[in-house]
Amino acid sequence: MLNIESKENQPDLIEGMTKSFSRRKFLGVIGAGSALVVVAASCKKTNLGNNNGGVDLGSGDVGVLNYAYALEQLEAAFYTQVVASPYSQISDMEKAYMTDIRDHEIAHREFFKAALGSKAIQALEVNFSAIDFTSRSSVLGTAKAFEDLGVSAYNGAGKLLVNPDYLTIAGKIVSVEARHAAWVRDAITPGSFADMSAVNAMGLDMERKPDDVLAIASAFLKTKINASNLPTS
């Protein structure tokens, strides 16, 4: 069994990967690096108030990976409770799929925990008081919100990453979240897997900034998150 808490057994992947591909080096390979940074700065919106204490996600790629880790913690906790106390008259197939999704989210959560090593944020405390776990519509409605939110979060976070290996990892996860989202949506309303509330008129899925994602997710978290050190472009 892999002991992810022990640095001897689990070398710190972030440290290793960051060394091999620094931000400075990355910016150096872009001809118009300075112009791109300025363009991004000109677009910067004001922080929506995630910088008043709370658990600091950190900066750079580590911060972005901790941001993903936070969201995966939230999803894993939700599905763990869904499977532990299923809503009334849950079908066999829905229970099987909820169990699959729980396992996927736990796998994502544990992956980030292992990959971040000593840089991982703490375990977050959730607040599910607004969810009626006995009600199919409450559970599926929350699942849909979480999955669509997760997809938009990863889509918006890709550009914040510097290391292309992390981008690939995020890509490996986001399409699975999109598969979840599609199924949950179809379970609520058949054929709504990619309707106009998910996909815009150009055929593009949603993307959200961390501040906007955390503003939504924070309603389900007791632990405060501080995203003020995350990269903005």
Place this chain on the structure above:
Amino acid sequence: MNLQNILTEIEKTDPEVYDRLDTRRNAMKSFAKTSGKIALAALPFALGSMFQKAYASPTAPTDLILDTLNFALTLEYLEANFYIKAVASGIIPTGDALTSLTVIRDHENEHVNFLKTAITAAGGTPVSFTANSFDFTAKGTFPNVFSDYGTLLAVAQTFEDTGVRAYKGQAPNLISNNDYLTAALQIHSVEARHAAHLREMRKMANLLVPSGVDVKPWITLNQSGIGTSAVQASYNGEENVTQAGVMITNIGGKNISAAAASEAFDEPLSKDQITAIVTPFFA
């Protein structure tokens, strides 16, 4: 986003910006002229293009980005033309099935248009294909693709699962440009939504092969649920359970099966691998 602010900001760090851009006045004029011709949504791309021209250097990754976008456009043409014929085939049951395939067709057409606009705005030339460019029997492998509903959905599922792997594999090529990268990711997850729905459609219509195999919205190991080895290259590698050196099966002492570990992460394919998969579908 305000172009004047951007130019002012750049002026601070690069006093010669107007030499590069001709003059501020001409830059604004040329930008206004260009932006009048293109959709509002493509504005960030047009802006990116203006600066790419101004700051072009031998190491600028523009060619890689344009090649990548044209590769994506090629795949979108393939999918769009497939669904145009599929929806018109008359063999898709009316109701939810036909509605869903129509939604997917429309998305693929939107992707074609979006990428064409983006490539043009970036100063590139979009590749072009017509209905006659494709052979959806894949040189006879799927002779009944538009006369047998099961075959049609099997090919559709393969296209979507393959498309997801293609975008995933190409994303790192776009990492130097936030706008293109984000747009590609926004298409990538739509393809995954399509794939999930098509997989479930095949399951609900009892079209999985061989009998007894289970197909879910997510990919279990390297199973396709499609009764021909011709599609296997689109699924090989999906059985991976090690991510960035971390074993996912039973990770952290949690009871995670190899099947669940493989489902939890979709896997990329390289441009060469994707090209080999789709080549039979080009006439």
